[in-house]
Amino acid sequence: GGVAAFQWGAAESGRVSAFDASTLDPADAEKWLDRPRPPPSHAVRGTNTETEEERARRLGAAGVRDQATGKLARRAITGKFQKYTLGEIIPITHDVTLLRFLLPSDDDVFSLRPCSTLQAFAKLGQTAMDEVMRFYTPVTVNGTKGYFDVIVKRKQNGVMTGVLTGLHVGDTMMFRSVAFKLTYEANRWDSVGMIAGGTGFTPMLQVINHGLRDGAVDRQGRPDKTKLSLLYCNRTERHILLRGLFDRLQKEYPDRFKMRYSIDAPINPETWNGYTGYITEEMVRETMPPPSRDGKSVILVCGPDQLLYHAAGVPLSVGHTLSSGKRLQPTAPDLTNLSDIGGVLGKMGYEASQVYKF
Numbered sequence: 001g002g003v004a005a006f007q008w009g010a011a012e013s014g015r016v017s018a019f020d021a022s023t024l025d026p027a028d029a030e031k032w033l034d035r036p037r038p039p040p041s042h043a044v045r046g047t048n049t050e051t052e053e054e055r056a057r058r059l060g061a062a063g064v065r066d067q068a069t070g071k072l073a074r075r076a077i078t079g080k081f082q083k084y085t086l087g088e089i090i091p092i093t094h095d096v097t098l099l100r101f102l103l104p105s106d107d108d109v110f111s112l113r114p115c116s117t118l119q120a121f122a123k124l125g126q127t128a129m130d131e132v133m134r135f136y137t138p139v140t141v142n143g144t145k146g147y148f149d150v151i152v153k154r155k156q157n158g159v160m161t162g163v164l165t166g167l168h169v170g171d172t173m174m175f176r177s178v179a180f181k182l183t184y185e186a187n188r189w190d191s192v193g194m195i196a197g198g199t200g201f202t203p204m205l206q207v208i209n210h211g212l213r214d215g216a217v218d219r220q221g222r223p224d225k226t227k228l229s230l231l232y233c234n235r236t237e238r239h240i241l242l243r244g245l246f247d248r249l250q251k252e253y254p255d256r257f258k259m260r261y262s263i264d265a266p267i268n269p270e271t272w273n274g275y276t277g278y279i280t281e282e283m284v285r286e287t288m289p290p291p292s293r294d295g296k297s298v299i300l301v302c303g304p305d306q307l308l309y310h311a312a313g314v315p316l317s318v319g320h321t322l323s324s325g326k327r328l329q330p331t332a333p334d335l336t337n338l339s340d341i342g343g344v345l346g347k348m349g350y351e352a353s354q355v356y357k358f
């Protein structure tokens with residue numbers, strides 16, 4: 001049962017269920033991403049005797065390539081809501097949790113085309129008003145077999161995060177994929193700048209993973225050369241999620257990926273060598289492609305309402321429409337892009353055509 005699966009994780013990591021939150025390290029959370037898929041103690045398995053060819057014929061264009069084997073795999077996540085079983089729960093900080101959901105079969109391959117996200121669905125009562133949908137972009141690299149991971153930050157009185165953090169191993173959750181109007185393609189832009197706050201890093205990690213780690217090529221088959229930069233804003237240095245991964249990628253791809261952090265206030269001012277405070281024009285000048293209309297660069301922004309407002313002038317009322325109370329999130333997730341650019345980016349002369357807000 002659920003207990004067995006939980007103990008499997010505990011035995012493997014030496015973790016006990018009553019964990020000591022002070023020992024958790026959000027920067028080091030990457031170590032959980034490459035762990036083996038937990039045993040499918042809850043997933044219901046069919047006996048599928050289909051051959052690879054039969055499977056390819058049945059799936060047609062809907063299939064995705066398994067990057068390791070080059071074989072066609074079933075598209076395990078579609079635009080229709082489907083149930084996924086929670087396989088493992090890993091606490092990252094006192095209010096951030098990594099949830100590992102199992103794809104229907106061990107051979108299913110995780111793949112989401114950037115930029116798209118998962119949308120979680122929950123029905124909390126009898127009426128349509130009791131249906132909740134919220135976006136969560138997995139941190140999993142395309143081509144991963146058998147599961148995907150979402151990192152969820154619990155919000156005070158948050159409706160969906162209350163549901164997600166209350167799940168037990170073996171419970172199911174409905175997800176579908178939703179594509180944004182903006183798609184990332186290798187060499188479509190010379191440079192892509194990204195501004196993220198808190199868990200808003202997840203859509204950016206999808207772009208970074210695809211650009212640097214998926215072996216992306218453009219239509220002429222040339223490897224991706226796009227220069228990527230991420231300005232990642234957090235409360236303190238202790239709040240920076242997956243810092244180890246970002247720092248490593250910057251070292252591995254010094255010509256292609258530039259990583260900078262800003263925090264509201266350092267816990268230890270002597271050792272902090274990133275930016276401090278809300279986003280400024282200076283930070284943007286140093287980390288982002290300059291304002292331009294040539295279509296060769298773009299800036300992506302994702303984060304809390306306050307950051308979207310401060311950085312790009314997205315009205316706070318838009319944020320509340322997208323995520324507050326039990327209201328539905330629109331299917332076409334582009335409300336944030338209807339307003340003109342304001343805030344720091346607006347003041348610096350960036351125009352709507354160069355800025356995309358998630």
Ligand SMILES: Cc1cc2nc3c(=O)[nH]c(=O)nc-3n(C[C@H](O)[C@H](O)[C@H](O)COP(=O)(O)OP(=O)(O)OC[C@H]3O[C@@H](n4cnc5c(N)ncnc54)[C@H](O)[C@@H]3O)c2cc1C
Binds near residue numbers: 150157159200
């Ligand atoms: C593209 C995209 C990707 C995302 N990826 C992730 C991800 O990977 N991980 C993640 O954790 N989040 C992610 N998010 C955010 C996520 O979609 C949710 O918005 C978030 O989890 C909060 O949902 P909730 O239902 O728990 O909170 P909500 O119920 O929507 O509430 C959010 C906050 O607003 C407050 N609030 C609610 N109603 C009101 C009101 N009327 N007036 C004032 N305050 C109110 C609540 O108390 C709470 O603190 C992403 C968002 C986008 C747009």
